[in-house]
Amino acid sequence: MQEIRIPREGVPAPLWPVMNALCDVATGLSDAIGRGPLAGQLAASIGSNTDGDDQKALDVLADDAFAFALKGTGVRWYASEEQETVAEIDVNGALAVAIDPLDGSSNINCNVSIGTIFSIQPALSEGEATFLRDGSHLLASGYFIYGPHTALVVTFGNGVLQFILDRTAGEFIQTDATMIPPEASEFAINASNYRHWSSPVRAYIDDCLAGAEGPRGKNFNMRWVASLVAETHRIMCRGGIFLYPGDERPGYKNGRLRLVYECAPIAFLIEQAGGKATTGTDRVLTQVPASLHARTPMVFGTADKVDRVSIYHDLPEPEVSALFGNRGLFRA
Template sequence: MSTSFDGLGLAADLADVMNRLAGAGAQLSWLIGRHGITQDLAASAGTNAGGDGQKALDLIADDMFRAALTGSAVRFYASEEQDEILDLGPGGLALAIDPLDGSSNIDVDVSIGTIFSIFPAASSAEASFLRPGSEQIAAGYIIYGPQTALIVTFCAGVQHWVLDPETGAWARIADIRPLPPETSEYAINASNYRHWPAPIRAFVDDMVAGAEGPRARNFNMRWIASLVAETHRILMRGGVFLYPADARRGYEHGRLRHVYECAPIALIVTQLGGGATDGADPILSALPAALHARTPFVFGTNAKVARVAAYHDLPGDETSALFNTRGLFRS
């Protein structure tokens, strides 16, 4: 494929890393399109460091991206599928990656993706990643759907690239526009309602109440169970995504990974004027406690993200199911 990121004013080492990521993404897109023809990409393949079940495609994708980046400026390679950080050799960059996000959707042909984050390498492997997300120099994702697209920010807007199936090259199209200030869509897995903390239940209660509730308007709920697909929808038409902590064992700190998933998505969204928090505090200023640490995650249209945070500040009686008493949110 062509070296799409050359000539964009990026440092040569960063442009090379991006070309390698894009090349591996194009190969992975082709392989995903052949699922079931030559191999079962959804076959069980063990458990990763965080305790999540792995599919064959999780490991294939990890191998592909690691091989593509070997010999590049990436010194430290941190993958959701690896227990430890890998040292790929001399270089000045550190790359965190979720090689295959949403692998539970492989069999049902729903959009899946790759999420990546790039930092300047620090003096040690751990220090390169256990730092505020605001120190990222680039972040993005590749979404494998009806159209394979690459969304990336270099901290100056958000670029949108599309894989041309005829040539195998990436074509840059119009940059992603800022998120709309208002939206009528929200995304959350409502089956976990009984486990949520009171502020999240209150926020959703008010959305479900629609025109008859304190928000005095109707809303639509979406849930795809693929972070990349949820993010892409929000970038295209606005909305808010919530994956809160809840009362279930193993979900006390949320379920999504801070380093591999939340920090890069947060950088992209905030570049578009949106917000990204753990429900109350900004994700980009938080310090992950460990490489595979999880965090609650709320992101999307800034007004909605701020409203979720405001629900956490309400008195206890204001977060009860009696949504009509929440006069603060009658707007």
């Protein structure tokens, strides 16, 4: 019998057993992550997943723990970054969970915030078909962030709720709802890939870097944690924009992030917090995954910043290729 980790109030009744199980595992992970090297070789490489990513001990431990804990919670289908195919948990379950059990695993061994990303949707009779649908079917999505404190940020389709883990009591305590602040001057992108980006993405970042002297007429700051959960949480707290575009590197045509268990859950959450999430041009939640581990370019954050990136994609090529061009015509 699992302990009660999250209050029933505010959580739709059919989803509460699932949320409680996710919170139970997250509590254990938070404890292990908080102990770092004292909890064992959590960052040890133990193979690679279907996408060719290095698989760390904690990736697999987290995946096993979530899959096991979801037994008896009404979940039929389980799609995980760490498993090639969809797993059937309970033939009578009416729900399906997509999960990135451990996000930001390159940061495990350096004591930087990492997380878990999840979504819940109704189960169809066939596992893969359940997940190869657009994001309009999501009933809930969210993330756990294992940072200086552990938090759960979740939407059930009616705004965004935040819970903080009380480590002493082992319970998630609800705090203020989250809305993305409208004013922000921070962007997050892995700038080491600059030479591989398309011209609209380069033009957008060039104009941010040009600061007060450039077409935007103001200074920006930059962040890159390499944990999607940590970037999302920062944007939830103080706004800004995140970009992981497609680029010219082999295998990166659609960027790096996976649609089913990374981008769609984050997009649902961001929209519910008043922000926007696109592929650079189109809403992430309208994208239909071509396969379980399909990638998509991802741009999200404060709504007007995300809109601006779309505008850059609509500009004629000579305009985005020129350093600044006439882009001063649409200053920030």
